Amino acid sequence: MNINKQRLLKRIGYEFQDQGLFELALTHRSYGANNNERLEFLGDAALNFIIGHAIYQQLPDTNEGDLSRYRANLVKGKTLAEVGRELGIGEHLKLGGGEMKSGGHRRESILADAVEAIIGAIYLDGGISACEKAVLALFSERLDTLTQTNLKDPKTQLQELLQSRGKSLPVYEVINIAGEAHDQHFTVTCSVDGLPTPTVGEGTSRRSAEKKAAAAALSGLHQ
Secondary structure, three states, X not given: OOHHHHHHHHHHOOOOOOHHHHHHHOEOHHHOOOOOHHHHHHHHHHHHHHHHXXXXXXXXXXXXXXXXXXXXXXXXXXXXXXXXXXXXXXXXXXXXXXXXXXXXXXXXXXXXXXXXXXXXXXXXXXXXXXXXXXXXXXXXXXXXXXXXXXXXXHHHHHHHHHHHOOOOOOEEEEEXXXXXXXXXXXXXXXXXXXXXXXXXXEEOOHHHHHHHHHHHHHHHHHO
């Protein structure tokens, strides 16, 4: 296995006993008949259970309807594609010629499916405990920002709060990008009316760093 895939495995946080499962999880249906669709099916089921269980434990006073909405927000395609981009899965996907030419390695649906397939592969390779450990690590930041009162992400909350107060919209600025192209770490500031200095957020993607900066700004404005 090449060094880039070893780095991907490190970011995923799991070491496969059966490397063939890992390779299969990265194989899109456009590449051939032996592809990741069945693993995707299995991963979808495992992901829904693991995230549902985590939310159930984390939010003991939340009703069934809100629990379902929290889970749906975490396991939807857009969120999974974000996880895929943060991991850098796209560059490792096996795609058919047409998908390669059309930029399939960046397509949201393909990235989301690959994330589910990897989760399914981990379940088959290591069992439910290993799968749960990997999923909770991959979604830790998103689970940590759950609240019982708001299903919107911090950037949306901040924008709506500022608009309700007649303030200017927040301004985000990337002040540092560390690491190589496939394994970057972003530092972002968020400047808002009402706070004397910009807040700072860090993450493995620009979006995750912006969310943390926005969350810090929300905290400051509510004090």
